[in-house]
Amino acid sequence: MNPRNLIYTFVSYASHYDTPWGRGTAVEGIERTAAIAHRHGIPVTWIVNRGSIPVLAARISEWHEAYGDDVILQCPFFIEDAGMSKDKLKETLASDWRLLQETFPWAQTKIAGRGKIYNEVIETLEELGFEGMWGYCWEQVWWDGITHKGIPWGSWYVDGSRYKVPHPGRGQVVAFEWTARDLHLTYHTGSPVLYSTDPNDVLRAGLCTGQNIEYWKRLFDEYMDNTEHNEQVFFLQQQEGHEMEYGERFAVFPAADVEACAEMLDLFFAYVAGSGATLATLPQAVARYKAHNAAATAPVYMLTRDKPFAPALNDYTMTLGGVGLGPWPDTFLYYDSRCQMAFVRGECKPRMLRSYVGQWDMSSEFTEPIPPLFVTRYERTATTIELIYEIGIWKPIPFGLAYWDDLAGYEIESCEIAAAAAELQAEAQAEVDARLIGGELVFLRFALSGAKTKLRLVLRKRS
Structure with a gap:
């Protein structure tokens, strides 16, 4: 086992919203998330957009100086925001990035983030010199309007004209997943949304509570074990800032869930910080991936095992027809370009x-x-x-x-x-x-x- 080979990255949505479930920038939830992460020395990569950049400018700049935080840009939706126009998408992305860099001149690595990805999105990112795309979801179907089944997990070079496929050589854009999945239980049950590192998902599924994160620890240990036969293992975790507050602007989840997720992250950040893993922002992770894999997507070898945790039977876990129960046999998963x-x-x-x-x-x-x-x-x-x-x-x-x-x-x-x-x-x-x-x-x-x-x-x- 080589703990430094595990690269842990924590990302948090910190965007402005104008939706039925929330309006504005979730400053309270963002500050709560930052305080928990920084208490354990975890740098945060914030996903910002045009509306949240001026609101968070002073805070994020301060956190960058004190804790090494960084920013990436929320990508407009190709269909909903750009009307399926590459020209409009390109114009908006270029304009938003200029604002981001004017506000945060230390932000040098161009990375975009959004779950709804299309060929036109990757092509546009390449044309604008972006180096990374966050938001890929291994095995996911339908949930949040994202169907990515067929892609690799983790990180890989994206083919510019085939957004679900690794580039045959060294591509320009590195893919990063939304949040790390339990590869073993996702593969055997087909339930990537439940078996993940998203706090709200495992809380609603009954896999973790505010006082018990043993499932997360076992999952993290499995990724750590696989550093024995991989030179880099990426473990990326994400939590939305607007899901970390409860009030007039945002009430996505009940106040009790917000508190439980805060407790879960506090416990998990402590566990990660004591593991010997490499702590990195997303721009640092991109640089590490490109430096280590100069020619092509790296082969990934993951030996995975069953875990003694089963989801609760409730309206959330039944949404897609229920979840298969193990025990499941040890499984080896692999991908390359x-x-x-x-x-x-x-x-x-x-x-x-x-x-x-x-x-x-x-x-x-x-x-x-x-x-x-x-x-x-x-x-x-x-x-x-x-x-x-x-x-x-x-x-x-x-x-x-x-x-x-x-x-x-x-x-x-x-x-x-x-x-x-x-x-x-x-x-x-x-x-x-x-x-x-x-x-x-x-x-x-x-x-x-x-x-x-x-x-x-x-x-x-x-x-």
């Missing part, structure tokens, strides 16, 4: 395979059928393990396999594609990336070429 996969403990082939290669329809979830697999040799001696995997003729797609076992003390001696398919595999530029994950599995990442494929894996016990 070409695909995303999920493997359940004991199974060699993926339960879920998404290919990003050649995708153009952004209403798609990019799911691919999975070819039949045969293990034609499995031999384990006192010192070696040998497996041969065979897959018949299948269309060219990114692919992967997993071998689950107690692999403490073992190392990978060799992993190679058999000669019959080697020439075609070479043409497909598909070398095998074999690596041990947590002493519990070997993950093999390669590509199917269109020919029959045979792989031989040998592991040897270290002497």
Whole structure:
């Protein structure tokens, strides 16, 4: 475990609103959020817009000097605000950013934030020199008008003309998720809105209370455990400033919920601050991602487990038809610029395979059928393990396999594609990336070429 490899970022909406559920800038809730975060040395990234910038100018500037806070810009909605006009979106974004930088001249990294994302939004951000887009929601469907199912979680380079797909190389805009999800329980239940780091969501779901955040701690520990096989693990959390106050201007949630969320954040910030994780603003996270991943989106390897927490049965958890209950098996989740996969403990082939290669329809979830697999040799001696995997003729797609076992003390001696398919595999530029994950599995990442494929894996016990 490498605690400094976990990069924790806290973001808070601090915008001006004129809606049925609130009007103005939630100064009280913003100040409450800032006080809790700063008490534990957590810098806050504030999402501001044209209406809130003048209201919060002095406060945020003071917090920047004292605690390292930073700002990003709320992106106008492409449909609702810009009327589906790229020119209008571009004009508004450019004008709003000028106001932001005039007010906060120390804000140098251009990042936008909003959950409703389209190709035109990313294209516009690229044209204006933006480096990041906050607001992606892994596995989310319908909720808040956001359907992002098919995207990776965490952080990745966005393809400018395919907003749900990683760029095949190094893109200009880095994607950041709205708030970190429980990858394990989200995958198995299909309920990303419940199993998240949003305070109100886990409070309403009965997963945390103002006095008990054990679920959050277990989730954070799981991300921390995965620093063992990732050079960077991003854990981003968000809470709206207007959901941290209750009064005449904003009453999104009852006063008791506001107090409970404040208590939850206080406890969690203390836990994060004592973990050894790297604390970063969103602009700092963008810089870290780009510096560390100069060529392309980084592969991400996440070994996830069940947790002894179940949501309450209430009107909130029943909204989308209820939530499946475990226990759920250990699961390995992976993505890179070409695909995303999920493997359940004991199974060699993926339960879920998404290919990003050649995708153009952004209403798609990019799911691919999975070819039949045969293990034609499995031999384990006192010192070696040998497996041969065979897959018949299948269309060219990114692919992967997993071998689950107690692999403490073992190392990978060799992993190679058999000669019959080697020439075609070479043409497909598909070398095998074999690596041990947590002493519990070997993950093999390669590509199917269109020919029959045979792989031989040998592991040897270290002497």
